[in-house]
Amino acid sequence: SxxxxxxxxxxxxxxxxxxxxxxxxxxxxxxxxxxxxxxGQSLTLIATANQGSEATYESGFVIDKFPIxxxxxxxxxxxxxxxxxxxxxxxxxxVDWGAGETQYFGPGTRLLVL
Amino acid sequence: xxxxxxxxxxxxxxxxDNSIINCAYSNSASDYFIWYxxxxxxxxxxxxxxxxxxxxxxxxxxxxxxxxxxxxxSLQIAATQPGDSAVYFCAESGTSYGKLTFGQGTIxxxxx
Numbered sequence: 001s002x003x004x005x006x007x008x009x010x011x012x013x014x015x016x017x018x019x020x021x022x023x024x025x026x027x028x029x030x031x032x033x034x035x036x037x038x039x040g041q042s043l044t045l046i047a048t049a050n051q052g053s054e055a056t057y058e059s060g061f062v063i064d065k066f067p068i069x070x071x072x073x074x075x076x077x078x079x080x081x082x083x084x085x086x087x088x089x090x091x092x093x094x095v096d097w098g099a100g101e102t103q104y105f106g107p108g109t110r111l112l113v114l
Numbered sequence: 115x116x117x118x119x120x121x122x123x124x125x126x127x128x129x130x131d132n133s134i135i136n137c138a139y140s141n142s143a144s145d146y147f148i149w150y151x152x153x154x155x156x157x158x159x160x161x162x163x164x165x166x167x168x169x170x171x172x173x174x175x176x177x178x179x180x181x182x183x184x185x186x187x188s189l190q191i192a193a194t195q196p197g198d199s200a201v202y203f204c205a206e207s208g209t210s211y212g213k214l215t216f217g218q219g220t221i222x223x224x225x226x
Binding site for chain 1: 157
């Protein structure tokens with residue numbers, strides 16, 4: 001496993017603004033992913049963060065709303081753009097080291113949009 | 115497969131009892147399955163995994179059973195402790211590398 005940190009741990013934002021969430025891993029990883037967990041619900045994959053290329057988005061998620069960066073093998077950011085109250089969720093990053101390997105999760109960022 | 119709703123299934127047990135948490139999946143092509151534990155305010159924590167070429171795997175106090183015929187996964191926790199109280203999620207991975215599909219989750223409450 002690895003130590004995965006996320007910043008901020010929580011935030012309260014106004015609608016129409018944007019928030020960038022950071023995910024930092026203490027070792028190089030092959031894959032990084034971003035998930036959303038709406039209140040009282042399960043996790044849904046937003047996208048796979050690819051190093052050096054555009055992220056791969058799941059159905060229902062678009063780059064304009066959730067731009068993602070991955071400049072190296074230990075760091076990624078997710079931006080939640082033009083926020084609305086419906087974006088209030090926990091946003092989680094996860095990592096793994098290759099095909100068929102276990103994914104490990106960060107502590108999450110708890111976002112409340114007013 | 116996964117389904118989401120506002121009300122998660124719940125399981126209440128007494129400390130020391132054994133707990134069984136169940137999960138159904140729909141993708142017959144899934145070949146890797148994971149159980150996660152999520153405590154309040156934290157991210158999911160890996161518990162145990164199993165690949166489709168196995169039907170049982172044991173860890174410390176936990177056992178995962180896989181029945182591919184009926185597409186069912188279960189997590190057994192022996193001698194459940196108050197610290198086991200959390201939401202438990204199963205997740206499956208198949209042909210789409212790295213993509214985990216999560217089950218809806220089960221709230222486990224352990225009473226002292």
